[in-house]
Amino acid sequence: MAVIGIDLGTTNSLAALWQDNKVTLIPNALGDYLTPSVVGLDDDGALLVGKVAQERLISHPHLTASCFKRRMGTTGKIALGEQQFSPEELSSMVLRKIREDAEQYLQQPITEAIISVPAYFNDNQRSATKAAAQLAGLYIERLVNEPSAAALAARMSNTGEDQTFLVFDLGGGTLDVSVVDCFDNVIEIIAVAGDNHLGGEDFDNLLVDYFCRQNQLVYSTLSPATKAILQSNAELCKQQLSEQQQVHMFLRLEDQTYSILLTQELLAEIFMPLLKRTEKVIQRALADSNFSSIDDVLMVGGSSKMPIVRGYVNRLFSKAPTLTRSPDVIIAEGAGIYAGIKSRNGEIRDIMMTDVCPFSLGIGAKNDRSDLRAHVAMMIERNSLLPSSISKYFTTLHDGQTSLNISIYQGEEFYADENICLGELNMPLPSAPAGVEGVEVRFSYDINGILQVEVSHEKTQVRKQVVIIGEYNTLTEEDIQQKLAELEKIKLHPAQDEQNRLLSAWGERLYTESLGEVRENIVRCLGYFNQALNSQRPHRIRQARKKVTDYFEQLTQQHFIGNRQPSDFMPDTDQGDEE
Structure with a gap:
């Protein structure tokens, strides 16, 4: 029976396994490798996990939750409508979907996994992660630190000379820094340091705060939907500035449009407080390692793709850091490789990876x-x-x-x-x-x-x-069974409906973000698609889904709806397309 590795991330989660002498990423029911770590309930109380739930963060913020990994190990509750959930319960829903999608892909039951956690997670956070896995039907003997998993994956792709490198892992919610020494078949973690409240979400929050100050908006007075739109726009602008020199950030509120022009230089100024915090974490890891030189700096995690972050790290070390070919998935790859090592699998069974105690x-x-x-x-x-x-x-x-x-x-x-x-x-x-x-x-x-x-x-x-x-x-066995019974009452949408549900959620999100004629066209699109669904004819559903998807993609590419005439993208709503 396969043991899989899971990267349970703040922003996205994914799974991998060691198979046929290589690490293989496991796609979800939509064919994607990354499953957003977002959980929600639809209007009927059914459970939504992943991309579908992510699309509803803006249109249904009161029924949707994200970034709950940052609250693992606390007693706080998170509301989805009238129901209250603990962070580990929400995490268990993500893990359950990852497990079920892996079972569908591998055509075999999955009962055991290696799960990665931030190196700087304390005892409560680690035990909460194990509890989440247990509630998801997974046996967890071992948690692996995220930068350790990244180091393992990097070493497997480059098994040449002995080297010492620093892993800089900046994800959606946390920063981990590890100093790693690799020699022969040994991967030795020398020192770790981190910040459990420094990640992509914090960069987004700074940008939202700056936008509000520049436009004389009071963030606390905005509606949940408007706050979600701002967060989404901040993340999008941050991503666009990874490839462009400047970009406009917009917000349409009632009949008024607010905007700011963002450049790489301005973004560096806005983000400087967080960049300085990353420097402190790096210095602590280096000081604890007692290493006088580092051969390479390995950039890991989605937020490390920001040119501003890479440039700052470059100046600290006076050398260009290495952005891995797959910063979003390398931790899952490492967890999958470690699962193979644990299973004594083939050529990797003799690899030894040591780890250290992150806290005194x-x-x-x-x-x-x-x-x-x-x-x-x-x-x-x-x-x-x-x-x-x-x-x-x-x-x-x-x-x-x-x-x-x-x-x-x-x-x-x-x-x-x-x-x-x-x-x-x-x-x-x-x-x-x-x-x-x-x-x-x-x-x-x-x-x-x-x-x-x-x-x-x-x-x-x-x-x-x-x-x-x-x-x-x-937790006693009785406690576990009681929690499992409670979670079972929340039915997960069947995988075959997920693609259609995603398209509807996407349209609802675009409707919330848009105004005027665009809204009317979106309503027509959703009505057209619902008619196709009600027909229960697979050919008609596929055809309608393609037309509506093409239209929504072009709207999304405009960044802010209204830069072109929406009618240019309006699908033909002629119903004469039956088999």
Whole structure:
């Protein structure tokens, strides 16, 4: 049975597997490799996932959600109409569609996957990802860090000389930077650094904020649909400026048109605060690696395609970075290759990839009785090679103290309460003067992100331990079945209807963005297409779909509807096309 690799992205998700001694990307039901990480409900409460849901972000913002990956590991809920969902539940819907599309393509059941996550995801975020996979019907033994997956894919495509490179992974929601050393059959991750709130969405938000300020618009007072249009236009302009020197950004609101002229130079000025944040992440990774030189900089992730980002990285290293041939899919390719390694598949079974602990792990401690707040006594430092095990001895602070409370923390802050508390153990002790009694604390952290903490007292031979696998992995089988039953009530649209549903959603989005005669033509197009659907004649449906698709594509290519006469593109609505 095949094990697939999945890149569960903020913006898009996709799957791959190792097959016939090569990595193969798995298309979805629409034939695309990228499935937008967007979930929605239609007016009847049926579940929409992917491109269809993405098209409804503008026309039905109250029923659609995106970028929920950025909220993984939190207790916040996201509303779709009157229903509330957790980020991992929405992510499970994306994973379920990826799984079902893969099963359809491979013609076999899929029950196990390797899922990539940002290297800087903390324990809660990683365990939430595993919970999402579980709810999607997937067994997950291993998560692989996104830049590690990218490094693996890059190494497989260039197995020549030994080299050290930096992976700069800028996606839709996160930035990961890894320093990687490749030699023989070994891919060793030396150091990682990241920012879980720095990605393409943040660049879009800066551009939207600038647009509103230039046009005296108050973003908070705009309708959800108008906000969605602005976000969509910002993303489109950002993409166009990857190939053009200047572009206009428009917004039509009631009877008024707002616009700004964007150039590469202006965009660099608007984005400079975020570019400086990327520099800090790079510097941290390099400092932790202790490497004096880097052979190459590998640009990964959709947002790394921006010339402004590549130019900034170029200036930092005084060398042109390498934009991979497939920055949008290289992480999925790496996850697919890793799935092949896990399955001991053919020529790649002997490849070894090491990884590191992205965050420091320690316990809360005080140096003396005058300390008002506990600091963190580090046990396993960030970027320690995994698996890692270390022990330290801790003693009492007070005379007559009869126990030690061991609180376990993850993070880099000095004070314990400013980090993430993962759990705690309480160890009873014999009463004695301060400093006489103590315990040995051992931290053991494996490559699957499972932390074992053991506390022992030599004299009494008392030993306690706790295994930290994340709060989301403490779900009982009963909890899982209950959640699965709830999710099953939300029926997924059948794959055969997805193409038709996508076209209707596309038309609804264009209608929301347009005005006047264009709107009237879109209504006629959708009516024409619905008549074809109601006829239930495959030939007529295919013909109508092609005509309407051609018209919508030409409208979309205009960037803003109205630059040409819409009637130039209006399909012939003659109904005499039956078989």
